[in-house]
Amino acid sequence: MSFEKRIEEMYKDHEVKPYISHERDLGQWLLEPKPVPKRNMVRLEEGILPGDIILLWRISLGSFETTTPYSKYFEYSYGIDGPAHMEQLIADGYARVETAFESLDHITSTAKKNILKAEGVTGLSKMKASEVDQALKDHLTEEQLAPYFKVRGYALTEKGQAALDNHPEVIAKHPMKRMYKS
Structure with missing residues (x-):
């Protein structure tokens, strides 16, 4: 068979x-x-x-x-x-x-700081994790952030x-x- x-x-x-x-x-x-x-x-x-x-x-x-x-x-x-x-x-x-902002918890703090550095943001070494996330929100739009990393979370x-x-x-x-x- x-x-x-x-x-x-x-x-x-x-x-x-x-x-x-x-x-x-x-x-x-x-x-x-x-x-x-x-x-x-x-x-x-x-x-x-x-x-x-x-x-x-x-x-x-x-x-x-x-x-x-x-x-x-x-x-x-x-x-x-x-x-x-x-x-x-x-x-x-x-x-x-x-979205990219919703998916920030899927990338490392180092990666986040490198994004900010690429965008010309200074004072990164003294920032805490929550401050890094806030700095991303303050300095980038979704459209600017999205190309920096591909991983995205899923949500129900x-x-x-x-x-x-x-x-x-x-x-x-x-x-x-x-x-x-x-």
């Missing part, structure tokens, strides 16, 4: 067929397959999947940013293409990409927070949840 037929048989009763990356070594994976649980491929009342709730939860922790690599569990446990689903969550109004919208709040059972079943704040 071909890999495709074996996978089709494995997921025949799933409401939504799990995403399988073209980069996955199907032969190796099928030696000891661990199928995506059926419960993770059932659309929730909002029309999103449990993997989307996990993405929203990761955003809510405040450390998920545009440069964060997507864990394999999005594909292997939740059956979703993490980056594609993130784009869809943003398009559907569940999350948004933060009200719609995203509501979806997350509606599905604590998804988070409760997520492995390794003790690694993150709740």
Whole structure:
């Protein structure tokens, strides 16, 4: 039986067929397959999947940013293409990409001071972290700051927070949840 037929048989009763990356070594994976649980491929009342709730939860922790690599569990446990689903969550109004000013907590104080130095601001060595952030706000606009760094955080919208709040059972079943704040 071909890999495709074996996978089709494995997921025949799933409401939504799990995403399988073209980069996955199907032969190796099928030696000891661990199928995506059926419960993770059932659309929730909002029309999103449990993997989307996990993405929203990761955003809510405040450390998920545009440069964060997507864990394999999005594909292997939740059956979703993490980056594609993130784009869809943003398009559907569940999350948004933060502005440069909102993303300042994702860069170092040294990087912030270097931005100010490049803008001709002096007296940086005596500034505390909060003063550096204020100096950036005082001396730059969003348009001036944005090109200095690419990393941006993600933020939940009200719609995203509501979806997350509606599905604590998804988070409760997520492995390794003790690694993150709740």
